[in-house]
Amino acid sequence: MLMKTLGKFSIGLGDRFGHQGSAQLNAITEAAKKGIDITPVWNKSNREHNIIGTQPGDVRAEADMVTRKAGFTKPYFVDADHINLDTADRFLESSDFFTVDVASYIGKRADDVKINVFLRDAVKFTGKLKIPGISKPVSVTKDKITGIAEKYLFAAAKAREIYIKIEESKGRGNFITEVSMDEVPVPQTPVELFFILKMLGGENIPVQTIAPKFSGRFNKGVDYAGDTGLFAEEFEADLMVIEYAVKEFGLPESLKMSIHSGSDKFSIYPLIGSIAKKHDKGFHLKTAGTTWLEEVIGLAESGGKALDFVKEIYIKSLEKIEELCAPYADVININISMLPSAEVVSGWNSRKFASSLRHVPGNSDYNSNMRQLIHVAYKLAAEKMDEYFQLLEANEKTVSQCVFENIYNRHICRLFDL
Numbered sequence: 001m002l003m004k005t006l007g008k009f010s011i012g013l014g015d016r017f018g019h020q021g022s023a024q025l026n027a028i029t030e031a032a033k034k035g036i037d038i039t040p041v042w043n044k045s046n047r048e049h050n051i052i053g054t055q056p057g058d059v060r061a062e063a064d065m066v067t068r069k070a071g072f073t074k075p076y077f078v079d080a081d082h083i084n085l086d087t088a089d090r091f092l093e094s095s096d097f098f099t100v101d102v103a104s105y106i107g108k109r110a111d112d113v114k115i116n117v118f119l120r121d122a123v124k125f126t127g128k129l130k131i132p133g134i135s136k137p138v139s140v141t142k143d144k145i146t147g148i149a150e151k152y153l154f155a156a157a158k159a160r161e162i163y164i165k166i167e168e169s170k171g172r173g174n175f176i177t178e179v180s181m182d183e184v185p186v187p188q189t190p191v192e193l194f195f196i197l198k199m200l201g202g203e204n205i206p207v208q209t210i211a212p213k214f215s216g217r218f219n220k221g222v223d224y225a226g227d228t229g230l231f232a233e234e235f236e237a238d239l240m241v242i243e244y245a246v247k248e249f250g251l252p253e254s255l256k257m258s259i260h261s262g263s264d265k266f267s268i269y270p271l272i273g274s275i276a277k278k279h280d281k282g283f284h285l286k287t288a289g290t291t292w293l294e295e296v297i298g299l300a301e302s303g304g305k306a307l308d309f310v311k312e313i314y315i316k317s318l319e320k321i322e323e324l325c326a327p328y329a330d331v332i333n334i335n336i337s338m339l340p341s342a343e344v345v346s347g348w349n350s351r352k353f354a355s356s357l358r359h360v361p362g363n364s365d366y367n368s369n370m371r372q373l374i375h376v377a378y379k380l381a382a383e384k385m386d387e388y389f390q391l392l393e394a395n396e397k398t399v400s401q402c403v404f405e406n407i408y409n410r411h412i413c414r415l416f417d418l
């Protein structure tokens with residue numbers, strides 16, 4: 001059966017206001033010049049569409065337009081990011097990549113019959129589970145497998161329901177299926193991932209990317225917070241689990257890891273790149289809608305009215321901090337006492353405002369708390385969309401340079417050691 005595939009390396013690009021597709025694509029073509037082929041995937045979640053007031057078709061229109069303009073003839077995709085049964089419909093027409101989010105179903109118990117059927121077959125993995133490439137065999141008891149089945153089997157069945165809904169509309173093989181479980185409080189261990197993949201195979205879902213939750217925090221727009229050594233170990237084990245599961249459970253050859261990075265995970269990008277290279281594996285790295293942050297930086301650099309506009313956004317975000325942060329509570333971590341006051345920021349020049357927001361590790365001006373707050377403050381720009389778009393267009397060159405640099409220099413170069 002012929003199936004659309006992503007290629008070895010792919011990057012998920014978020015573009016909240018739909019103005020930076022060309023700059024993002026430039027980062028992809030720049031990588032290609034250095035011999036790294038990356039498939040661009042434009043992603044936007046239902047949450048972002050609702051806050052800004054855009055439609056999934058807008059993302060498709062932008063992706064088609066920027067690729068046509070650039071003469072980009074390789075594959076690209078439009079990702080319906082984090083959808084479930086309630087939200088899938090509006091994405092069916094325009095997307096060809098679906099991130100089936102089962103997080104909210106995890107922990108709900110499947111019925112006994114289903115659990116018993118799963119256990120009957122899974123019981124052969126009890127004892128010392130030896131996964132090629134993982135040095136230490138893991139001991140697996142029947143109780144452990146039962147616990148995993150009770151936690152994830154219902155979610156796997158829901159993934160099937162959502163998948164079928166998409167397949168009925170798009171046709172088998174005409175879209176990429178991702179299953180995501182990253183937006184939960186507790187990470188999945190490699191052993192859990194192994195049995196989850198067994199469940200997805202059992203449900204006959206042709207999953208091509210799988211997004212587990214890793215240890216540590218993946219706050220939006222800022223660096224990884226956690227033990228990087230532990231992450232590396234877990235990531236490597238997960239890669240081995242995927243390879244084994246593909247053979248064992250009849251999943252697509254092309255199945256690969258999806259890392260929902262939330263952008264800017266600079267301290268682990270070199271690890272992801274080198275571990276994947278060591279095992280000759282690909283990956284999908286999803287970034288968040290951080291083009292918005294780069295737009296704000298570009299406008300700050302542009303000075304004049306553009307600087308005034310972004311200062312005003314920041315000052316208003318301080319007043320509305322609770323409302324703005326609420327939808328993102330699990331994926332940001334802002335130390336309010338480290339946020340500069342409205343009075344202080346009013347007096348800043350272009351350079352100071354831009355360097356406070358721009359994520360350059362080691363730069364003493366860089367303020368990760370301010371960066372996270374601005375990341376969730378895009379709603380304030382959406383309320384003044386006309387003025388915002390005029391400023392973006394008037395300062396396009398500066399802004400698109402910021403977007404390009406963030407994706408190419410700070411993400412791609414770190415991932416691929418360029």
Ligand SMILES: [Zn+2]
Nearest residue numbers: 180182183260
């Ligand atoms: Zn995610």
